[in-house]
Amino acid sequence: MCETCGCNITSGNQSIAQQVIKGTTAVTVLKNLLAKNDDQAAHNRQHFDKYRLLAINLMSSPGSGKTALLEATIDALSDKYRIGVIEGDLETENDAIRIRAKGVPAYQITTGTACHLDAHMVHDALHHFPLDGLDLLFIENVGNLVCPASFNLGQHLNATLLSVTEGDDKPVKYPVVFRAANVVLVTKSDFLPVLEDFSVERAELNLRNLASIAPVIQLSARRNLGLQTWFDWLSNELAKQRARISKGESARSKTQSDDVRLSLRST
Amino acid sequence: MHELSVCQSLIDQVEQIALDHGSKCVASVSLKVGPLSGVEPTLLQHAYPYASAGTVAAESKLVIELAPLRVSCEVCGCETEAQLNWLVCGACGDCHTKLVSGDEMTLMRVELITLKDMNNV
Ligand SMILES: Nc1nc2c(ncn2[C@@H]2O[C@H](COP(=O)(O)OP(=O)(O)O)[C@@H](O)[C@H]2O)c(=O)[nH]1
Ligand SMILES: [Mg+2]
Ligand SMILES: [Zn+2]
Ligand SMILES: [Zn+2]
Ligand SMILES: [Zn+2]
Numbered sequence: 001m002c003e004t005c006g007c008n009i010t011s012g013n014q015s016i017a018q019q020v021i022k023g024t025t026a027v028t029v030l031k032n033l034l035a036k037n038d039d040q041a042a043h044n045r046q047h048f049d050k051y052r053l054l055a056i057n058l059m060s061s062p063g064s065g066k067t068a069l070l071e072a073t074i075d076a077l078s079d080k081y082r083i084g085v086i087e088g089d090l091e092t093e094n095d096a097i098r099i100r101a102k103g104v105p106a107y108q109i110t111t112g113t114a115c116h117l118d119a120h121m122v123h124d125a126l127h128h129f130p131l132d133g134l135d136l137l138f139i140e141n142v143g144n145l146v147c148p149a150s151f152n153l154g155q156h157l158n159a160t161l162l163s164v165t166e167g168d169d170k171p172v173k174y175p176v177v178f179r180a181a182n183v184v185l186v187t188k189s190d191f192l193p194v195l196e197d198f199s200v201e202r203a204e205l206n207l208r209n210l211a212s213i214a215p216v217i218q219l220s221a222r223r224n225l226g227l228q229t230w231f232d233w234l235s236n237e238l239a240k241q242r243a244r245i246s247k248g249e250s251a252r253s254k255t256q257s258d259d260v261r262l263s264l265r266s267t
Numbered sequence: 268m269h270e271l272s273v274c275q276s277l278i279d280q281v282e283q284i285a286l287d288h289g290s291k292c293v294a295s296v297s298l299k300v301g302p303l304s305g306v307e308p309t310l311l312q313h314a315y316p317y318a319s320a321g322t323v324a325a326e327s328k329l330v331i332e333l334a335p336l337r338v339s340c341e342v343c344g345c346e347t348e349a350q351l352n353w354l355v356c357g358a359c360g361d362c363h364t365k366l367v368s369g370d371e372m373t374l375m376r377v378e379l380i381t382l383k384d385m386n387n388v
Contacts, residue, residue, distance in 0.1 A: 034372070175303060
């Protein structure tokens with residue numbers, strides 16, 4: 001009797017067959033639940049590396065200033081670098097329109113009701129988007145401090161934004177997204193003088209308690225404060241990425257789903 | 268609610284494993300999930316019946332084992348227990364630690380009902 005194709009189960013004996021089954025076969029797997037997304041993310045990273053660009057995923061709550069930061073970054077750096085933006089924040093084209101108004105290519109992913117981007121959505125976007133000649137590619141993720149942190153998109157680095165109006169305890173409440181950050185940007189710093197209870201030091205301490213050594217940059221995109229530190233960080237990271245690419249290496253972001261180390265250890 | 272996406276991805280893997288082993292029915296699926304994985308075990312449990320409906324895993328049980336939070340210190344070398352918002356070294360207090368366990372969301376085991384098992388009954 002054939003043991004693999006199931007031809008010995010007919011509709012007549014199926015229910016009996018399933019009732020009498022006692023034995024089972026246990027298959028050990030040890031794979032990340034999002035293995036498929038991770039494979040797609042690795043493929044996306046190959047696209048990015050082929051064009052020697054640096055891909056940065058921006059994560060924050062809705063309204064923390066991701067698009068405003070991109071606008072200010074484009075204003076300051078578009079003479080020096082070629083910038084592209086993949087917008088995933090909302091179903092509307094609003095953010096993409098704001099970016100295109102600055103003369104920079106922007107592709108809007110329409111996530112519909114999705115609460116995060118995944119690697120497949122970004123891959124679809126890549127095939128509608130000229131990567132050739134870009135230096136910096138920003139991916140503005142859906143405004144959400146929970147879900148985006150679980151899905152690797154193939155980005156090299158994560159920037160997590162925390163606006164001062166949200167409170168300095170956000171890292172305590174959302175450890176996963178703040179631990180994933182390669183840089184934490186404390187945005188809307190122009191509000192600091194009128195906000196008595198936000199302490200940048202305390203926000204940083206909360207981050208350090210998560211065992212994160214990511215730099216914290218305080219800035220205001222609208223009032224042009226502290227932006228130079230962010231631009232220097234970008235230039236520095238782009239140079240580091242180019243050096244890695246020249247040596248045939250690449251960077252992997254710290255997004256949780258990318259971390260296969262533990263799957264391998266947990267035997 | 269990204270737990271539904273995570274569950275759908277899980278079911279894709281389980282379906283492939285069942286196919287590879289010639290099984291038409293999955294008895295149980297075991298995961299190991301850490302507190303820093305970004306997924307909530309209870310939300311995974313809620314999403315599982317929706318993701319598995321109409322698949323080989325439709326009748327299966329989802330078993331979730333919780334992984335402990337442990338860090339190892341790059342400064343003093345100690346491995347200590349940690350908490351969700353307190354991931355510094357438990358011995359020397361330094362923040363240069365690496366997570367040893369706690370951010371995994373791993374498919375550990377799939378229990379399949381296969382024809383071989385049926386023949387053995
Ligand atoms: N005062 C002030 N307002 C800002 C700053 N950055 C953004 N905003 C405002 O915050 C709101 C949300 O910003 P936006 O960039 O759309 O946030 P996003 O949802 O994260 O992309 C807008 O009204 C911005 O004008 C800033 O640095 N200072
Ligand atoms: Mg936006
Ligand atoms: Zn491709
Ligand atoms: Zn969600
Ligand atoms: Zn220590």
